[in-house]
Amino acid sequence: MRIHNFNAGPAVLPEEVLLEVQKNLLDYKGAGLSVMEMSHRSAEYDKIITEARAALLRIMGLGDDYEAVFLQGGASTQFLMIPMNFCPEDKVANYIDTGTWATKAWKEAKKIGKKFEVIASSADRDYTYIPKTWKLTENPAYLHITTNNTIRGSEWKIDPDVPAGVPLIADMSSNFLSRPLDFAKYDLIYGGAQKNIGPAGATFVVIKKSLLEKQNSGIPTMLDYKTHIDKDSMFNTPPAFSIYVIGEVLKWIEKNGGLEAREKYNRQKAKILYDVFDNSNFYNGTVVPEDRSWMNVPFRLPSEDLEKKFISEAKAKGMIGLKGHRSVGGCRASIYNSLPMKSVEYLAQFMHEFEEANK
């Protein structure tokens, strides 16, 4: 019996994918061994990683002016690699700070002594919204945004415009492939796989080839994007099994109608929960309605005691992961791509019952 999994990451995966992986666990398609035991230089594995990289670009509708690679070190290492590779001495890295991970991104630029500026921030209202206006600095190296704020529960609903020549860089860890975006507007898109597209261990990076021409020189080998692009993500041993499972998730997305279908499904899931807030004085969403995330839904109950009770009763009924991040408290339901509608319906039903019993 599978639990209703509202974990923020690592998170729920499609049951069909897990069954497919299980079927091939001991003997991958007749190769006589598991993907975990394979050489990453074997023909079987080469096919797995090559297909996964191609599927990524295909789903995003990007052509061969982009590269897709799988790295390690999580989205957190990208916070460092981006300014290291793409902020030259005479330019200023521009960041929009929408909380937690977005903050960590610019702090890394600061740590390595790059010129940077936070050109807009929602810190003034406790990160409950997405800034709508900003002004780039003179001579920006790039603009960095975080398209979905996993902990705060806000999400960009537009792909921001930048002047020609200014690279747009986005951390899409927690809403990647949850709906169609204008991906071609971005020069670099990255994230940890463990929220929407697979198990932990792999980081996806999709990069426009023209951005590589702006790269700084003298970058240490493992932190240099070119190292990994030139060797097709195989400079060193990749997180082979994670990439295999990501490939299966990508096949599942394509088989089930691609990003348009995901958008429809995810929009409906989010609406079920937000409707509960909007029809109740008991549950309060923490984010302004127009910027609410479709992936991470934080909410408060009238007291911390009720929140504790809510989380523990939910657990007894087979729902996990509803505790808010320790930095903000409250409750949060992460309702990623692979979370079935029935889990959200089950949670909404429980929310009604809990409110009736405790209001």
Ligand SMILES: *Cc1c(COP(=O)(O)O)cnc(C)c1O
């Ligand atoms: C989880 C998360 C991260 C951190 O990812 P790691 O892979 O654990 O380094 C960064 N950004 C966002 C938006 C996240 O949700």
